[in-house]
Amino acid sequence: MEEKLIIVIEYKMLNQPTCEKIEITPDEYFEPMDEDEYLDSLNEEYDFDSVPKYFHAVDYIGCKLCEVEHTKLTIVDRTKDIKHICSETFWNGGDNRTILTQILGLGKPSYELLVETVINKIPKTIQQIKFIVEDDIAKFQNQLIIQCNEDGSETILVDA
Numbered sequence: 001m002e003e004k005l006i007i008v009i010e011y012k013m014l015n016q017p018t019c020e021k022i023e024i025t026p027d028e029y030f031e032p033m034d035e036d037e038y039l040d041s042l043n044e045e046y047d048f049d050s051v052p053k054y055f056h057a058v059d060y061i062g063c064k065l066c067e068v069e070h071t072k073l074t075i076v077d078r079t080k081d082i083k084h085i086c087s088e089t090f091w092n093g094g095d096n097r098t099i100l101t102q103i104l105g106l107g108k109p110s111y112e113l114l115v116e117t118v119i120n121k122i123p124k125t126i127q128q129i130k131f132i133v134e135d136d137i138a139k140f141q142n143q144l145i146i147q148c149n150e151d152g153s154e155t156i157l158v159d160a
Contacts, residue, residue, distance in 0.1 A: 005046055006076040009057045012069045024060060029053065029075075048077040048084045056088060065094025081105045092118070113138055124148040125157070 007029045012019045026046040031053055033046070054060060057071040068090055075084040082105040090097045095118040103110045111133035119127045126146045131138040145158035 004077065004079050005048065006074075006078070008074045009060055010072040010074075011057065011061055012071075013063070013067055014069050020061075022061065026050075029060070048075045048080070048082050057086065058088070058090075065090055068094065077105075119145070123150075 005026050007024050007026065008021060009024065010019045010021045029052055030046045031051045057073040058065060058068055070087065070089040072085065072087040082103065085102040087100045088097050097116050099114040101112045113131040113133060115129045117127050119125050126148065128144040128146065130141040132141055143158060143160045144156060147155045147157055149155060
């Protein structure tokens with residue numbers, strides 16, 4: 001039987017001439033489904049937008065951010081004819097990144113761009129600027145400035 005979802009991660013390590021490619025199963029990529037939540041549907045299947053175990057593709061390949069140039073996650077949902085693509089490019093030792101998310105096949109394609117930069121080392125403070133792309137124009141959506149606290153929590157300093 002053919003898989004409903006195909007999940008592929010492509011990545012390029014710094015100073016390497018070519019990209020690597022791995023295919024992972026939905027069980028490896030997504031959080032397990034809580035059967036208690038889905039009592040009526042024991043045959044529940046993962047969907048392209050089910051909850052992933054990790055937020056970033058680099059966490060599935062087991063390397064340090066400072067070693068990676070870029071990643072590209074592609075999820076193809078064959079039954080819904082949808083393609084979800086999330087590509088990340090890293091610089092400044094992995095401290096900074098852009099994340100481009102595309103969803104193709106649900107009517108009009110959707111594109112979202114997030115630029116994340118470290119603006120202060122101590123305490124670590126990150127600026128995130130989010131854009132959506134409409135009619136080939138990146139349109140500002142919002143800006144967050146987030147302070148990373150010693151206990152691992154985060155404090156939002158600016159939400160504009």
